[in-house]
Amino acid sequence: MRLPARIDQAAGGLAADAALYAVSAAFALVTALTSTLLPHRAWGAVAFWAYLVAFVVVVVQLVLRRPAFRPALTWLVWGGSALLPLVVQAVQRSGGRTDRAQEEVLVAEHMGERLAHTGTPYLSRDAIAALPSGEQLLGYAPYQPGMGIFGLPRAWFGASWVTDARVWFALVTAGALIAALRLLGPHVRALQFATVLPICALTLATGGDDLPVLALCLLALACCATGRYAAAGLAVGAAAALKLFAFPVLAVLVVLAWRTGNVRRFLPGALGLPVLTLLPVFAVDAGAFVENVFRFPLGHGVVTSPAQSPFPGYLISQAPGGRYVAIGLLVAVALAIAVLLLRRPPRTAAAAALFSGYGLLAAILLMPTTRFGYLLYPLALLVWAPALRQYTAVDAPRSDTALYRL
Template sequence: MTAHTDPATPAARRWAALDTAAGGLALDLGLYAAATAFAAITAVTSTLPPHRAWGAVATIGYALATLAATTQLLARHRAPGTPLAGLPARWTITAFTWATTALLPVVTQSIERAGGRTDRAQEEVIVVEHAGARLAEHGTPYLGPDAIAALPPGEQLLGYTPYQPGMALFGLPRAAVDAWWTDARVWFAVATALALAALVTTLRATAAPAPPRRAAALLRAVQAATVLPVGALTLATGGDDLPVLALCLLALALAAAGRPGRAGLAVGAAGALKLFAWPVAIVLICWAATRRSGSRTALGALGLPVLALLPVLLVDSDALVENVLRFPLGHGLVTSPAQSPFPGHLIAETVPAGRAVAAALLVAVGLTIAVRLLRRPPRTAAATALICGYGLLAAILLMPTTRFGYLLYPIALLVAAPALALADTRNGPGIPGNPRAGTGRKAYT
């Protein structure tokens, strides 16, 4: 939804024109209409029962949002300046859409699952809940390679927990009580909502200029993380990526507000859940170094994941390595089913020595980003978000085993960049007392 790296580029101007057309309502209408079609097609054609169930409910929610956006456009045309077409009304429709296309499906599928339906959750929900039970009983969420090998062949995949130890916390409620509200997705949704609420509060509280533009950009960022089908579908059927993404966005918002220590804690909490947050943490530490706050950010960004890893490492180090390293790298007892037809997967499957080629391309991208960070580290939260967004996009496209849903990360990070730029309290060179701070210039350097 965004392709700019500098506010003066033609791409940035085109995006701004599209984003602000009809007061932002034109893009709202296009988003909701396209999402309605996507949800309807998913309900009819998906081969995954949880996805079909999501589509049946979400189609109605998106259709109502499309109708509401159409009404807003007509009202704006007839009476410019009407509150019906203003930002508060757009926020209300966004909240309604998320409630009907993500939260409602979470609740309905959790209730149906508690009632005996075995086809109302993706494997990651079951994996996280099993990890929570093992954490409560054994002190580690991971099974060792011998224990996984002893499982029946059809159950070995579910024996793996390819997440960081903190993810097992979302499975603890189910370990204590077997009820619909202990479904891991319910707690994924709660954590996501709390992190996004903190993000909105943080960016609204900054003293940056142009509050109407900032509020509109913030709304677009929240839409990207909530009501886009890739996010709503993910939360309703699996959900483990949403709290990770929300915490990463919160970390960037805290960076824009000039709070490097808290930014480190937020991204560190995300890193304690999933490896996807670790690249964001590294780039954020580079940003903090330009503000002479690298150690403060690194303390939380690296310290929290290490604290989460130490206990399980002491309990069973081989189980940790098997689940967190060998399995994601394709060296486990079974192969990951995450095989969306992106370039990396196609190269790995069709080119001689394809896995080595894909790995080499990944390394090349990583080295390019590392050189960029060393030579020209990001000096704003917006630049940090762009580097993370484009870097994760390249990694997702080139990884041999990946999922379509992972695109949620780069999309949300890139769309959040304008909101971060307009809220950044110290845009420009990261020097204390910078006289250009808060001018809104050089937001993407």
Template sequence: MTADPDRAAPAARRWQAVDSAAGGLALDLGLYTVSAVFAGVTAATSTLASHRAWGTIAAVGYLLAALLVTGQLLNRRRHPATALAGLPARWAVAGFVWATTALLPIVAQSVQRAAGRTDRAQEEVTVVEQAGIRLAEHGTPYLGHDAIAALRPGERLLGYTPYQPGMALFGLPRAAADAWWTDARVWFALVTALVLAAAVATLRGTPTADAPRRDAAALRAVQAATVLPVCALTLATGGDDLPVLALCLLALALAAAGRPGRAGLAVGVAGALKLFAWPVALVLVCWAATRRAGLRTALGALCLPVLALLPALLVDRDALVENVLRFPLGHGLVTSPAQSPFPGHLIAAMLPGGRIVAAALLVAVGLAIAVRLLRRPPRTAAATVLICGYGLLAAILLMPSTRFGYLLYPVALLVSAPALMLAETRARRPVPA
């Protein structure tokens, strides 16, 4: 694995050629067309009712977007200078796609769920909402070992809350009222939208020698975090990963803008929600250390998640350990159903001592990344995001228990690298006053 921008230059040039073809519209058309096919197949074949419901609505949204982009391409050929083929129009289409493939399905499924349809949300939605209710009533989002054991066997999995305490905040509205707008997904989407808007504003606020390319790259990064099917489907049916991803992207945008303290705070909030943000936090601290800001970044990146754990630790230490440590490590009363057919899962399932082999490979990758960080810490936000993206990709592929949806993290992070690199060009090639 490498995250050296110089070595990655040929790949970056190839990506730039594909990304900028026909002013970016060619890749837009391919993205929306392939996504429409994916959504249609999901609607027809998925074994999960909430996924089928998403696909039925999203397929129409993606198809309409593909038609809009086709019209933009035709207009561009006839009138190259027209605004209909420009970047603002592409942003408008992307916003339309997210509204129709993520936000509209969320509202539809939330309304149907409030009306009694129990198959209109994935299990994590219920888990987060129950965690919020417990937080409001008992001061901790977690059930202890004995309380989970007292549940019926079929309910024990939902008794676990394998998230950091901050995730329960998204369930607090459900503690106040039982309505469609208190569905945790509604709040996941709202926070995701606000945080991504802040990330884009941060990138666009950086003075750079190539603002048009930076803004186009920012659009591509937002598309990867919103309208890509793995993200839109996840947000519409489960959603807990999207605020975490958005906060990580905001942290990296702040790093590109030269604000290490704020970057630490943003990734620290993400780490208070879910463990997936912790590797990003560690790499960001290494980046900040090259700028003599390691302590300032670490205060937010590492201390905020620890502080979020303290109330739950004081209220019921055993419950915290049962949910945050024992269950993710496979020592709970039930095991995680996450079993996507990635190499780590296949090794664990098919080879003698496979779980040990998969764990050893995972540790080896972690050690390789640690050595890379110690010997050559990243000096730019672009190098930082490449290490995070490839590192998380390797971890997801090698974990014995994982989900296909987790791929949204490395995909969105890696696609954001060009935007971060272009936002940082001001340091190497200042814009004349």
């Protein structure tokens, strides 16, 4: 048995659980005491206690040598470290607090308002330039059109904690993860890295737009692993209709579907959903879509993106002409991965998860504008791979005909 697997399974998995919750509690405490972002501080003040209680419970199980209820404990910790602080911040925000949500929440809600009133979630470049300087950043919406759906409840029913976009991010995330685990079974480590890992819990509670995208991608992989390629196409297509980050996963799954003879079942949902969300937007103003989704993230907008974590791509882009060097490196790596993908196409969903995880990790490190929080994508995808290995894309458990309803 390899060393990482031995560490992961030590004491029935409890040793790694204890380490995860101890480190998470320390991270939450440091965040609560030192973060310069007020939503993050508020998250840490609540999440710390959830992680601490989980650590104590796991230590007691270690002493008693009874590794029981690990999946249930993971869901409970997610409730305390992500859902509870999310609801607290949403309620405080509806009561008038203006420091209880990150910009991503406001952007998604603005997208919903524009979608409801104009038919497109985007403002044109001229419209953004005409805004007061302090409002131009929030005038941009660097997401796919589907993200505006999460802002529709607020646009239709007004401001309340229930219409906070994060509440709907959480519902979609929970639904996708529950569906995936119903297919794969209770894989605790995979679940932890998609829920209670601080980078995921913090993101959902304070911003949240990345979690439904990630959860839908994980669901698509689970569907591929169990032979449900039509459902996989719908899941990853929905993710791609929300954010461009899903497209690398979509591309890998297209190759997997082709390699396993399921491409006709997979493509309608995978490509159809993103195209359907783009058609009305293009009919209203295609240039606004290009300005928001491509020009702004690449640094050619009216204002500069605040996504500036000190990864190699960002550091290179700060030198004279460095932005073009960083983009060139990003394109070169993408081409190298594409060649490898075609020469050695994945034959299993687990291999597809590894391709997607390493590809997104390379992209995040080399993008000129990026965030530390984006690392949740490769981390979850790479840890999800072992949960997929009990199945193969060409040899799913065909004795269970329920797996082939779609």
